Amino acid sequence: MKAMVYTRYGPPEVVQLQEVNLPTVKTNDVRIKIRATTVNRTDCGFRSANYFISRFFSGLLKPKINILGCEFAGEIESVGRDVSNFKPGDRVFGYDDTRFGGHGEYKVMAASGALATIPEGMEYTVAAALTEGSHYALGNIRAARIKQGDTVMVYGATGAIGSAAVQLLKHFGAYVVAVSNTKNVGLVASLGADEVIDYQTQNFTETTHRFNFIFDAVGKRSFRQCKPLLKSKGIYISTELGKNSENIGLA
Numbered sequence: 001m002k003a004m005v006y007t008r009y010g011p012p013e014v015v016q017l018q019e020v021n022l023p024t025v026k027t028n029d030v031r032i033k034i035r036a037t038t039v040n041r042t043d044c045g046f047r048s049a050n051y052f053i054s055r056f057f058s059g060l061l062k063p064k065i066n067i068l069g070c071e072f073a074g075e076i077e078s079v080g081r082d083v084s085n086f087k088p089g090d091r092v093f094g095y096d097d098t099r100f101g102g103h104g105e106y107k108v109m110a111a112s113g114a115l116a117t118i119p120e121g122m123e124y125t126v127a128a129a130l131t132e133g134s135h136y137a138l139g140n141i142r143a144a145r146i147k148q149g150d151t152v153m154v155y156g157a158t159g160a161i162g163s164a165a166v167q168l169l170k171h172f173g174a175y176v177v178a179v180s181n182t183k184n185v186g187l188v189a190s191l192g193a194d195e196v197i198d199y200q201t202q203n204f205t206e207t208t209h210r211f212n213f214i215f216d217a218v219g220k221r222s223f224r225q226c227k228p229l230l231k232s233k234g235i236y237i238s239t240e241l242g243k244n245s246e247n248i249g250l251a
């Protein structure tokens with residue numbers, strides 16, 4: 001099969017189209033014919049290894065896994081002997097940041113992994129882009145232990161993580177104040193945000209709300225800046241390390 005392969009860390013050019021062996025299916029695996037995939041922040045992070053810490057997962061000197069692509073949509077092509085929850089022909093989408101492989105024509109993963117049937121009428125291209133941002137959003141919302149009625153700020157509500165966070169927080173019953181740029185105020189409101197602050201015309205720190213959770217979904221702000229907006233025992237989480245990596249020690 002054809003796949004986009006990388007064998008060393010570096011810029012996008014290190015990824016090359018190559019002919020590789022079809023991945024083999026073990027008893028609890030499914031093999032998926034990939035119809036759509038994305039190149040997202042997780043793929044780029046594993047490709048560049050700019051954050052040295054990521055090499056403890058991806059390989060110290062060179063990548064252990066050579067085909068990236070953690071989110072994908074496609075068709076089940078074959079299943080292992082012990083698989084009962086999927087069958088050949090099922091339309092599926094999923095997330096796999098352990099084995100990756102979405103940037104190949106076929107990918108193998110455990111049938112018990114983060115894999116689900118695509119809702120009827122949804123295109124592969126739409127389904128493929130649903131999982132990476134929502135995976136990080138959900139992980140952070142769970143870490144913050146959000147309850148019904150909590151007040152939450154999502155800073156950077158237009159990105160993959162932020163837009164998923166707004167929708168998930170509304171699902172969990174939070175009151176959501178979202179921060180976005182002018183052109184996306186309407187979009188963010190349509191995702192369910194109770195209030196939208198336009199960071200291009202307003203200073204978000206002047207809000208009168210106090211928050212149980214501030215989620216900086218684009219890693220542009222700092223804990224110091226957000227602390228005055230938190231309620232007692234409020235939680236701040238950022239998707240980035242922050243200025244001078246301050247979030248490691250402070251947030």
Ligand SMILES: NC(=O)c1ccc[n+]([C@@H]2O[C@H](COP(=O)([O-])OP(=O)(O)OC[C@H]3O[C@@H](n4cnc5c(N)ncnc54)[C@H](OP(=O)(O)O)[C@@H]3O)[C@@H](O)[C@H]2O)c1
Pocket residue numbers: 041042133136155156157158159160161162179180181184199217218219220239240
């Ligand atoms: N910690 C991790 O493991 C991990 C994993 C994945 C991603 N990340 C990080 O999480 C961040 C978001 O990832 P993503 O995949 O959601 O990114 P994305 O889809 O590319 O979205 C980035 C968003 O940032 C918004 N933005 C840019 N500058 C802004 C500012 N000054 N204030 C508010 N919003 C601003 C952009 O909106 P407009 O252009 O419309 O303003 C855009 O919607 C990235 O920094 C990424 O590196 C971390």
